[in-house]
Amino acid sequence: MSAVAWTATGSLAAWLWLLLGQGFFWRTDVRLPPRREPDVWPSVGVVVPARDEAAVLARSLPSLLAQDYPGRAEVFLVDDGSTDGTGELARALAERHGGLPLTVGSPGEPPAGWTGKLWAVRHGIGLARARDPEYLLLTDADITHEPDSLRRLVAAAGSGGYDLVSQMARLRVESLWERLVVPAFVYFFAQLYPFRWIGRKGSRTAAAAGGCVLLRTDAAERARIPDAIRQAVIDDVALARAVKGAGGHIWLGLADGVDSVRPYPRLADLWRMVSRSAYAQLRHNVPLLVGTVAGLAVVYLVPPVALFAGLVTGDHAVAVAGGLAWAVMTATYLPMLRYYRQPLALALLLPGTAFLYLLMTVDSAVQHYRGRGAAWKGRTYTRPDPTAPEPSPEQP
Known part of the structure; x- marks a missing residue:
């Protein structure tokens, strides 16, 4: 098998694991649990x-x-x-x-x-x-x-x-x-x-x-x-x-x-919303950033690329692995689109959306190292300082 075929197969294996082994994350039926009203309501x-x-x-x-x-x-x-x-x-x-x-x-x-x-x-x-x-x-x-x-x-x-x-x-x-x-x-x-x-x-x-x-x-x-x-x-x-x-x-x-x-309403608004905290999610860790970018590429970008590359080159193994991985990815996204009452055809665009998130994550790291940190409404936050003093008891 070629390196491309191995990569496509690895992506398919990752999607099969995500489908069955990641807490059924793709299902949208986790709503407020069963409840009974109390006799006395708490304040x-x-x-x-x-x-x-x-x-x-x-x-x-x-x-x-x-x-x-x-x-x-x-x-x-x-x-x-x-x-x-x-x-x-x-x-x-x-x-x-x-x-x-x-x-x-x-x-x-x-x-x-x-x-x-x-x-x-x-x-x-x-x-x-x-x-x-x-x-x-x-x-x-x-x-x-x-x-x-x-x-x-x-x-x-x-x-x-x-x-x-x-x-x-x-x-x-x-x-x-x-x-x-x-x-x-x-x-x-x-x-x-x-x-x-x-x-x-x-x-x-x-x-x-x-x-x-x-x-x-x-x-x-x-x-x-x-x-x-x-x-x-x-x-x-x-x-x-x-x-x-x-x-x-x-x-x-x-x-x-x-x-x-x-x-x-604009991509710029959503970009700021995601990028302001994406690198903080990765604990400002460069190896973790590299691993995340590589993981996003293998899991979300490889399937469509492998499918089309396999069809163009006649490599059926690559095309089948990429197509199956893309199909599983698409299927897992459908419940969320239903929850948001959106056209189900948008599920086919998930690789492109994932690429946007990859770029937002990289931009978040770039802004951090430019000294801009996580910015929100006129305030900028850098890496947490473990030596920051504890608040005094008198403060409200």
Whole structure:
């Protein structure tokens, strides 16, 4: 066999393993687990970090204020140095819509060693804990919730004995580039962190989706959230690891009734969204970057190349191996496209989308070594500093 045939066969073997041995990551049936409503509903503090979110807040905040929750619940929105009137808009929306009580706070600029979002989350948790809630719902300012969202989350956590219940919000898919890139983003995430493994006790796999995380307050205290992860750029995964590492039982699945309204209409918008944290995901490790690029090429790019090369050269072994690998790849992507209600023919374009993600990952590393790090809304974060001081107890 030629080197090309061996490579194509290796790609096919990788896809057969991914199909059967990676926690059935491609299935989209991991939704909120069976639940029963409690006799007495626990209290909940809803924490919303927000930095320059006026463009989306009018759609997201009213959905939180309108939660049909039988117990006591309050919303704490933390205005993280916004310049677009986010805090003022939040107060105006609360006056106009009513519903759950709203408190708007502002923590000031984050000190060294903290990301802005986690500093805002820390302030919001401090405000919420003054009310002594049993649960904290951490949700982003671009996330809308159906009226029974909080009720379903709390019931699922209580019924399953979970310390953390997280839902991967359904991202917006309207523009051409969103259709091409967004479903693949969730597909790749599930491939890295199979949802079935996350919810299994004893499994080392841990992840959450930062847009919707329900967390027991005592579990947050045991895991020292957010202080223990104060430098994390990929804060949702770091949060889940901390909670699970402290003995917590966690769960992550796809959402019904929890949606992101943040638009990413251009490729440049999606590129920034992915590249700002891709190299941080690889722990700023060059060998890991090289291995990831090579792996993406073998798994996603080799199948179509092998198929067409085999057909052109008459090498049937190469064509068959490449074609079968591409067929398995396509089949595993179909459930995610159905979940996002997209044309199934887009599954054939997954190799091209994977190539875009490969370029975004490389660009993330390039930006890091140019000193730009992970940039988001005017802030840039470099490699975490293990010598950064612990926060003092007096800080809010």
